[in-house]
Amino acid sequence: MAEKTEPRVLQGTMELLPPDQILFNRMYDTIRAVYESFGFLPLDTPVLEYSNVLLAKAGGETEKQIYRFVKGDTDLSMRFDLTVPLARYVALHKADLVFPFKRYQMSKVYRGERPQKGRFREFYQCDIDIIGQDALDLMYDAEMPAVIYNVFTKLAFGDFVIRINNRKVLNGFFASLGLADKIADILRTIDKLEKIGEAKVAAELAEFGVSAAATEKILAFIGITGKNADVLSALDALDCADETFCEGVSELRKVVEYAYLYGIPEKNIAIDLTIARGLDYYTGTVYETKLVDYPTLGSVCSGGRYDNLTGYYTEDAMPGIGISIGLTRLFSQLRSENIVSDERKSLTDVLFIPMDKNHIDFVLSSAAKLRAAGLNVDVYCLDKGMKPKMKFANRSGIPYVALVGDDEAGAGKIMLKDMQSGEQALCTAEEAIAKLVK
Amino acid sequence: MAEKTEPRVLQGTMELLPPDQILFNRMYDTIRAVYESFGFLPLDTPVLEYSNVLLAKAGGETEKQIYRFVKGDTDLSMRFDLTVPLARYVALHKADLVFPFKRYQMSKVYRGERPQKGRFREFYQCDIDIIGQDALDLMYDAEMPAVIYNVFTKLAFGDFVIRINNRKVLNGFFASLGLADKIADILRTIDKLEKIGEAKVAAELAEFGVSAAATEKILAFIGITGKNADVLSALDALDCADETFCEGVSELRKVVEYAYLYGIPEKNIAIDLTIARGLDYYTGTVYETKLVDYPTLGSVCSGGRYDNLTGYYTEDAMPGIGISIGLTRLFSQLRSENIVSDERKSLTDVLFIPMDKNHIDFVLSSAAKLRAAGLNVDVYCLDKGMKPKMKFANRSGIPYVALVGDDEAGAGKIMLKDMQSGEQALCTAEEAIAKLVK
Numbered sequence: 001m002a003e004k005t006e007p008r009v010l011q012g013t014m015e016l017l018p019p020d021q022i023l024f025n026r027m028y029d030t031i032r033a034v035y036e037s038f039g040f041l042p043l044d045t046p047v048l049e050y051s052n053v054l055l056a057k058a059g060g061e062t063e064k065q066i067y068r069f070v071k072g073d074t075d076l077s078m079r080f081d082l083t084v085p086l087a088r089y090v091a092l093h094k095a096d097l098v099f100p101f102k103r104y105q106m107s108k109v110y111r112g113e114r115p116q117k118g119r120f121r122e123f124y125q126c127d128i129d130i131i132g133q134d135a136l137d138l139m140y141d142a143e144m145p146a147v148i149y150n151v152f153t154k155l156a157f158g159d160f161v162i163r164i165n166n167r168k169v170l171n172g173f174f175a176s177l178g179l180a181d182k183i184a185d186i187l188r189t190i191d192k193l194e195k196i197g198e199a200k201v202a203a204e205l206a207e208f209g210v211s212a213a214a215t216e217k218i219l220a221f222i223g224i225t226g227k228n229a230d231v232l233s234a235l236d237a238l239d240c241a242d243e244t245f246c247e248g249v250s251e252l253r254k255v256v257e258y259a260y261l262y263g264i265p266e267k268n269i270a271i272d273l274t275i276a277r278g279l280d281y282y283t284g285t286v287y288e289t290k291l292v293d294y295p296t297l298g299s300v301c302s303g304g305r306y307d308n309l310t311g312y313y314t315e316d317a318m319p320g321i322g323i324s325i326g327l328t329r330l331f332s333q334l335r336s337e338n339i340v341s342d343e344r345k346s347l348t349d350v351l352f353i354p355m356d357k358n359h360i361d362f363v364l365s366s367a368a369k370l371r372a373a374g375l376n377v378d379v380y381c382l383d384k385g386m387k388p389k390m391k392f393a394n395r396s397g398i399p400y401v402a403l404v405g406d407d408e409a410g411a412g413k414i415m416l417k418d419m420q421s422g423e424q425a426l427c428t429a430e431e432a433i434a435k436l437v438k
Numbered sequence: 439m440a441e442k443t444e445p446r447v448l449q450g451t452m453e454l455l456p457p458d459q460i461l462f463n464r465m466y467d468t469i470r471a472v473y474e475s476f477g478f479l480p481l482d483t484p485v486l487e488y489s490n491v492l493l494a495k496a497g498g499e500t501e502k503q504i505y506r507f508v509k510g511d512t513d514l515s516m517r518f519d520l521t522v523p524l525a526r527y528v529a530l531h532k533a534d535l536v537f538p539f540k541r542y543q544m545s546k547v548y549r550g551e552r553p554q555k556g557r558f559r560e561f562y563q564c565d566i567d568i569i570g571q572d573a574l575d576l577m578y579d580a581e582m583p584a585v586i587y588n589v590f591t592k593l594a595f596g597d598f599v600i601r602i603n604n605r606k607v608l609n610g611f612f613a614s615l616g617l618a619d620k621i622a623d624i625l626r627t628i629d630k631l632e633k634i635g636e637a638k639v640a641a642e643l644a645e646f647g648v649s650a651a652a653t654e655k656i657l658a659f660i661g662i663t664g665k666n667a668d669v670l671s672a673l674d675a676l677d678c679a680d681e682t683f684c685e686g687v688s689e690l691r692k693v694v695e696y697a698y699l700y701g702i703p704e705k706n707i708a709i710d711l712t713i714a715r716g717l718d719y720y721t722g723t724v725y726e727t728k729l730v731d732y733p734t735l736g737s738v739c740s741g742g743r744y745d746n747l748t749g750y751y752t753e754d755a756m757p758g759i760g761i762s763i764g765l766t767r768l769f770s771q772l773r774s775e776n777i778v779s780d781e782r783k784s785l786t787d788v789l790f791i792p793m794d795k796n797h798i799d800f801v802l803s804s805a806a807k808l809r810a811a812g813l814n815v816d817v818y819c820l821d822k823g824m825k826p827k828m829k830f831a832n833r834s835g836i837p838y839v840a841l842v843g844d845d846e847a848g849a850g851k852i853m854l855k856d857m858q859s860g861e862q863a864l865c866t867a868e869e870a871i872a873k874l875v876k
Contacts, residue, residue, distance in 0.1 A: 005494035007529040007751040010514070013484035015527070017534050018541070021480045037809045039786045039816025042459045046451035046560050047485070047546065048505075056443035067486075067514070069507035071550045076448070076505070089453070091445040096455050098833045100820065103456070108485065112509045122484050132820075139798070139819035150809075261802045313445040348477045360577070364699045371475050371588075378477025381577035382538065382570075395536045 012113060012121035014328050019345035019397065024331050027155060027340075028106060031126050031325060034150045035104040038143065040128050043105045045085040051075040053088055056312040065111040078110040082127045083309075083322065090131055091313035099133040100140065106327070120328050129322035131309060136319050138251055141285040141305060142258030144323050148289055148301050149264045151325070157339060159292035160300075162264070163272035166252045167282050167304070169235065170273070172245025173221055177214045186210065187276040190222060194274070222274050228256050231271045248284075255285055281306040287323060297333050301325045346397040349436055352379040352414075353389050355405035362409045366402070369429040373437050393419060400436065450551060450559035452766050457783035457835065462769050465593060465778075466544060469564050469763060472588045473542040476581065478566050481543045483523040489513040491526055494750040503549040516548040520565045521747075521760065528569055529751035537571040538578065544765070558766050567760035569747060574757050576689055579723040579743060580696030582761050586727055586739050587702045589763070595777055597730035598738075600702070601710035604690045605720050605742070607673065608711070610683025611659055615652045624648065625714040628660055632712070660712050666694050669709045686722075693723055719744040725761060735771050739763045784835040787874055790817040790852075791827045793843035800847045804840070807867040811875050831857060838874065 009015045016024055036042075051068050054077045067078040079085050082105045090101065106126040113119045128147060130140045145162045152160045174183045189204045198219060205215050224234045235249045252271060259269050277286045284305035291297055303323030310318045334340045350370060354363045367377045378398065380389055393401045403415040408426065416432050417424035427435070447453045454462055474480075489506055492515045505516040517523050520543045528539065544564040551557045566585060568578045583600045590598045612621045627642045636657060643653045662672045673687045690709060697707050715724045722743035729735055741761030748756045772778045788808060792801045805815045816836065818827055831839045841853040846864065854870050855862035865873070 004752060005491055005750055007526045008488060008491055009526075009530065010484055010486050010488055010512075013486060015483055017531060018479040018481070021482060024482070025480050036785050037814050039789070039814060041456040041785065042463050043456070044459060044462070045453055046448055048448050048451060048548070048560055050446060050448055053443055053446055067507065067509055069505065071505055072552070074448075088445045088447075092447065093455060098830055102816070110486070114510070122486055135820075137819040137821060139817070143817075143819070258798070258802075261799045263803065263806050312443055314442060347474050347479065351477070360696070361699045364696075365701065368701050376475050376477060378540070379577070379581075381575040381581070382573075383575060392536055 010121065012115035012119065014120065014123070014332055020335065022345060022347055023335075023340050024327075027331060028124070028126075028327065030154050031151055031327070032104070032106060034147060034154060035106075035126075035128055037150070038102075038128075038147050040102045040104040043086070043089065043103045044107065045079070045082075045089055045105065047078055047108070047110070048076050049079060049085065049088070051077040054079060054084055057084060057087075065113060067110050067112050080111050081109050082107060082125050082324070083129075086127075086129055086131075087309045088313060090318060091310045094314070094316075099131065100136060101131040102128070103131075104128045118329060118333070120332075123326060123328035126325040126327050127322060129309075129320050131318055131320040133316075133318065136305075136321065138254045138285075139258055140321050141251070141255045142262055144285075144287060144303060144321055145259050145264055145269055146262035148287070148323060149262075149268055151301070152289065152291075157291050157294070157334065160268065161290050161292060162269045162301075163275055163288045163290065164252070164255065164259075164269060165272055165275040165286050166248040166255075166284055167276070167286060168244045168248025168284060169252060170248070170276060172242040172248055173238075173240060174218075176240050176242040176245060177217060179210060179214060182208050182210065184280075186218070190218075190274055191276050193222065224273055228266065228269070228271050231273070232256075251284060277302060277304055281308070283307045285321065294333075294337065294339065297330070300330050346399065347376055348378045348396065348398045349375040350377050350400045350402050350416075350432070351393045351396070351398045352377065352402045352404065353386075353393070354379070354381075355386075355403070357383070358406065359404055359409035362412075363404050366404070366414055366429045370433055370436075373433040375433070375436055402432065448559065450553035450557065452558065452561070452770055458773065460783060460785055461773075461778050462765075465769060466562070466564075466765065468592050469589055469765070470542070470544060472585060472592060473544075473564075473566055475588070476540075476566075476585050478540045478542040481524070481527065481541045482545065483517070483520075483527055483543065485516055485546070485548070486514050487517060487523065487526070489515040492517060492522055495522060495525075503551060505548050505550050518549050519547050520545060520563050520762070521567075524565075524567055524569075525747045526751060528756060529748040532752070532754075537569065538574060539569040540566070541569075542566045556767060556771070558770075561764060561766035564763040564765050565760060567747075567758050569756055569758040571754075571756065574743075574759065576692050576723075577696055578759050579689070579693045580700055582723075582725060582741060582759055583697050583702055583707055584700035586725070586761060587700075587706055589739070590727065590729075595729050595732070595772065598706065599728055599730060600707045600739075601713055601726045601728065601737075602690070602693065602697075602707060603710055603713040603724050604686040604693075604722055605714070605724060606682045606686025606722060607690060608686070608714060610680040610686055611676075611678060612656075614678050614680040614683060615655060617648060617652060620646050620648065622718075624656070628656075628712055629714050631660065662711055666704065666707070666709050669711070670694075689722060715740060715742055719746070721745045723759065732771075732775065732777065735768070738768050784837065785814055786816045786834065786836045787813040788815050788838045788840050788854075788870070789831045789834070789836045790815065790840045790842065791824075791831070792817070792819075793824075793841070795821070796844065797842055797847035800850075801842050804842070804852055804867045808871060808874075811871040813871070813874055840870065 108122055109125050110122050113121055148162050185208045189201055193201050202215050224231055232253050275286055275288050282304035286304035288299035289301035305321045307319050308317040309320045352363050352367050367379050370377045401417045408415050413426045413428055415424055416427050546560055547563050548560055551559055586600050623646045627639055631639050640653050662669055670691050713724055713726050720742035724742035726737035727739035739761055743759045745757050746755040747758045790801050790805050805817050808815045839855045846853050851864045851866055853862055854865050
């Protein structure tokens with residue numbers, strides 16, 4: 001074969017070496033275990049969907065990013081999020097599902113982005129949603145931060161704060177200022193507060209025709225900070241009579257109260273009136289999550305409540321609440337800042353190293369015993385010297401090797417060596433199991 | 439919204455309801471655990487690759503099935519197997535890998551098939567491969583059936599036989615008949631023996647210009663069956679002097695011997711001289727696996743040894759051995775024949791049902807205790823009557839409910855009800871944990 005093709009990986013995709021893949025999988029498994037511990041059911045919808053089905057709702061920027069193509073006479077698209085497939089799934093399988101339907105899906109999604117730092121064309125989203133057939137109790141709004149709290153406690157990236165708000169508070173407040181028709185613009189501007197600062201926000205608001213008096217009120221409103229109880233009191237003190245506003249404040253109060261009952265410490269959940277979330281469909285509680293020690297990462301887990309998930313597919317309005325962790329982006333950021341710990345980069349507990357082929361029967365039966373006890377066991381089978389054999393163990397990061405030569409096999413034992421400390425001890429397979437199985 | 443889009447799922451993809459998804463995930467997790475127990479490392483290459491990279495080797499039928507498209511100025515293809523991405527990965531990351539490199543990848547692959555029963559456009563392959571930098575010991579050829587044996591023992595679909603052969607035996611034997619240039623055609627015809635029978639095979643061979651004498655020898659050769667030791671003796675007795683043939687028989691003998699040392703009972707591994715495997719690149723040991731009780735499923739796990747994985751990307755010839763389980767196809771067949779058992783269709787261990795909101799603090803703190811003990815716990819939060827609450831538990835297949843009303847909360851206890859037997863007992867959270875945690 002003369003011509004060789006240069007092996008390249010597509011820009012904007014994440015491909016890991018085994019030690020990093022092991023760390024990634026550990027994060028993935030941790031999130032999945034917490035999702036399951038709260039009763040969420042697994043789902044795995046296809047990546048490929050009929051374009052007209054997947055794009056029933058899409059438009060504008062989203063549609064431009066879709067990987068869409070025709071094969072034979074079928075117009076296909078790759079999913080760009082897990083929410084639209086969920087809507088399609090619920091609409092399609094409604095009769096066979098039990099409501100409230102709690103599902104998780106942790107899968108790749110695809111967006112035809114121009115490749116740039118932090119932007120991925122193929123990335124994992126880890127979503128949970130709760131879908132109701134009719135009304136959904138506010139308890140479920142509090143379950144989301146409860147799940148987030150458990151996930152980020154287990155992931156152990158240090159302190160984090162789940163920031164919470166309610167779109168009704170925002171919508172009602174702006175309606176009371178006569179700015180109901182400008183809510184979208186105003187919210188978008190407020191969303192940039194942290195980035196561009198108060199003065200520029202005020203200037204932008206003026207461009208939208210917001211009066212100076214209203215701007216003052218808006219800035220005062222979003223300036224309400226402090227302990228959750230204080231923020232709620234301050235909202236009450238605004239004396240805003242708007243019905244939606246009052247409903248929103250009441251909901252926010254209840255959700256925070258329930259969140260405490262879910263065991264979330266006060267320091268981990270904070271009302272933040274500047275949170276709006278970009279997406280159009282959030283209608284109640286909204287969430288963002290920040291890692292205290294790494295503020296530049298932005299929100300690592302966001303979501304909210306929506307009124308009508310399945311509107312593009314059925315007449316029934318099905319309300320829901322969901323959150324999403326962008327795992328690929330999170331992992332890649334944490335890795336680049338060396339935050340993810342890699343104290344153990346091998347999944348394999350023990351590597352058997354036969355000195356030669358003489359005792360391979362003893363080696364294989366001993367390895368099988370350790371495996372049956374739940375250990376991950378590799379056997380080095382190449383006919384090489386001791387040096388390359390130990391180098392393999394070292395480079396692989398395997399914590400223990402089991403050496404077997406004439407002496408060991410003769411005694412029916414293995415020489416178990418701790419690769420970290422260098423200590424070694426002659427022991428039976430059973431003794432090795434007792435030592436290594438936790 | 440007036441126009442509704444009909445929610446449909448793309449033909450040729452598998453989408454499951456939660457109880458089936460739970461069963462599927464259990465199979466997936468079982469396979470993954472066995473792969474890891476043998477020291478295979480996880481890999482997760484991107485679905486999307488540059489077309490010229492992914493298709494470096496492809497041609498003919500394969501290329502026609504590729505989902506390929508241009509986005510912006512990038513020519514992209516979705517992977518159609520996990521072997522080409524592995525070759526690309528190894529060629530790209532060679533310097534950072536430890537050899538022999540043992541990896542597993544259990545991911546979806548995509549093929550633009552015309553949809554028909556048993557053919558999928560999007561399906562899981564569960565692959566393991568061992569890649570060597572230079573020579574790879576025959577021990578590794580025996581490790582493959584050892585892994586298969588452990589996988590299908592744990593999956594527990596009844597008896598199974600791993601059928602094994604060696605391409606050198608076939609190649610050498612046919613070369614000795616002067617049919618070296620017709621091996622591909624002959625092997626393809628032999629591959630159909632089970633389907634079309636001996637007479638039609640003979641007729642087809644004649645069409646290829648195989649003499650009657652040679653055909654007789656070929657049919658006698660592939661008619662060699664029996665215990666492994668008998669087959670090996672019969673091969674020796676053929677007195678075929680071809681060097682490749684002798685090498686193949688010697689390899690086959692060793693691999694079977696090692697396989698026994700790996701703990702595979704004789705009834706689970708059988709030399710079968712009719713196995714060739716279609717793919718061009720197998721050069722030594724080849725495998726197929728059949729479930730004894732379900733012969734119509736065909737081979738549920740196949741693979742073999744190849745000489746040069748990375749030839750399209752690098753000058754180095756890297757040998758390897760691999761097997762693959764087509765999990766989507768296997769699951770779908772087993773489900774349609776009702777073979778997969780669904781004795782437990784919920785992941786959730788306990789559903790808390792508060793009678794009302796009065797004791798929600800006690801309910802949530804009790805649920806958290808059970809969760810902290812490793813149980814999966816859901817809380818029903820809708821304000822409905824007892825009947826819909828119990829119906830939710832029943833339809834969800836959750837094995838236990840924990841009822842909490844005034845009496846229970848007053849006593850600091852929960853009423854734990856076994857949904858199968860109907861038995862219920864008042865107990866503390868700690869007592870429930872002791873009962874439910876295995």
